[in-house]
Amino acid sequence: MDHAIETERLTCRYGRTRAVVDLTMRVPAGSLYALLGPNGAGKTTTLKTLMNLRPPTSGVARVLGVDSRALGPSDFARIGYVSENQRIPSNLTIAEIEAFCRPWYPTWDATLATELRERFGLDPRARIKTLSRGTRLKVQCLLALAPRPRLLILDEPFSGLDPVVRDDLTTGVLSLADRDGWSALLTSHEMDDVERLADHVGFLANGALIVEEPMTSLLARFRRVEVALPDGAAVPAQPPASWLGFSVDGRAARFVESQASPAADAAWRSVFPGAAIESGPLSLREVFVALTRSIAPDAGERR
Amino acid sequence: MLPFSLTVRPGEPIVEQIVYAVTRAVVSGQLRAGDRFPSVRTLSQELKVNPNTAQRIVALLVEAGLLAVEPGVGTVVTNHRQPTAGGADAATRRSDLAALEERLAEPLVVEARRLGIGLADLVEIVRRQWKRLDQSR
Numbered sequence: 312m313d314h315a316i317e318t319e320r321l322t323c324r325y326g327r328t329r330a331v332v333d334l335t336m337r338v339p340a341g342s343l344y345a346l347l348g349p350n351g352a353g354k355t356t357t358l359k360t361l362m363n364l365r366p367p368t369s370g371v372a373r374v375l376g377v378d379s380r381a382l383g384p385s386d387f388a389r390i391g392y393v394s395e396n397q398r399i400p401s402n403l404t405i406a407e408i409e410a411f412c413r414p415w416y417p418t419w420d421a422t423l424a425t426e427l428r429e430r431f432g433l434d435p436r437a438r439i440k441t442l443s444r445g446t447r448l449k450v451q452c453l454l455a456l457a458p459r460p461r462l463l464i465l466d467e468p469f470s471g472l473d474p475v476v477r478d479d480l481t482t483g484v485l486s487l488a489d490r491d492g493w494s495a496l497l498t499s500h501e502m503d504d505v506e507r508l509a510d511h512v513g514f515l516a517n518g519a520l521i522v523e524e525p526m527t528s529l530l531a532r533f534r535r536v537e538v539a540l541p542d543g544a545a546v547p548a549q550p551p552a553s554w555l556g557f558s559v560d561g562r563a564a565r566f567v568e569s570q571a572s573p574a575a576d577a578a579w580r581s582v583f584p585g586a587a588i589e590s591g592p593l594s595l596r597e598v599f600v601a602l603t604r605s606i607a608p609d610a611g612e613r614r
Numbered sequence: 615m616l617p618f619s620l621t622v623r624p625g626e627p628i629v630e631q632i633v634y635a636v637t638r639a640v641v642s643g644q645l646r647a648g649d650r651f652p653s654v655r656t657l658s659q660e661l662k663v664n665p666n667t668a669q670r671i672v673a674l675l676v677e678a679g680l681l682a683v684e685p686g687v688g689t690v691v692t693n694h695r696q697p698t699a700g701g702a703d704a705a706t707r708r709s710d711l712a713a714l715e716e717r718l719a720e721p722l723v724v725e726a727r728r729l730g731i732g733l734a735d736l737v738e739i740v741r742r743q744w745k746r747l748d749q750s751r
Contacts, residue, residue, distance in 0.1 A: 503624050
């Protein structure tokens, strides 16, 4: 199996609104894949469909080689899923919920569970209902990671958490990352965390995937460019399509090059002969902003 | 423990930040020629970055000539060019100088002039920074 997850022309409709449109995505086996996109892009719907929490309207999703609609208990025993919408029995203590989950997972690793509990600073006697949101999320992550799943699916694991908790979760996820044959898919808006954690990126916009590639190639492809315009310099009325967010502010022209290469470099210089041109790398956060701004807003019509 | 220090600036590219931190440690002598450099696995765990990202950082540092992969040993710090060594040939030195001037010296001079700092003071700042790096080892 080359892909932990693959979808083909997956479409999900809520009434007349299409949340996901013809989505074809591939999560390579062994990768830590971040599915990004602005609010309402269709990320959570995609994850719910993958987990068979809702059926696709059309198209197919295969998870660990199994059609999502056919996923059964033995498949779910190999998948860890963490979502904010998940309910966990709030009257149980952490130790009780661990004991409750353990028999469902043949691969449950008790040593790892203890290690994570200590790393996350969790008291096994604490009752779920007394825990803060961040601590509850740590419990969910512990329950998802302890079975050493073949596939981990995390829906917004970092949202609203303080930096220390986010750091703990990152460490927890990475502690599984050097194991072979292990894959993860996550959605998040915490771009700094994603930039560290993920090695593959998919970018969803209006329910469609517009970018899917390794993190290193994505970050190498985007560059911030600033041109100091000489006197009387002409500015292109129609900048090349690979220039995102082209703007002129006084004597400075700025844009984000989305296809950086020596050839693109030569193109800047031919458009602005004799100008001083500076360029630099972008963080994932800046790439996200540039991509999001470059998308035509969804007309909001019932597609 | 990592043999270099890193202060993460949120919102800036993580790979470049780490490459810079290592470069700083090497040129200041905090890391010396022949020192073992941490494995990709250690880097990944300590820096909390994906193993592939750690791999890319090492590759960039090898490409920059600061690290070398020695079979059977691992990654080690190389004997990078010392300012007095004069190892590089004249043409390389000229193009390095030109690149440095365009990329970093110009913005430095522009900023100094904006703040009304004179040439003598600017030179003094550079001199002090040069010494401070030597003391940080």
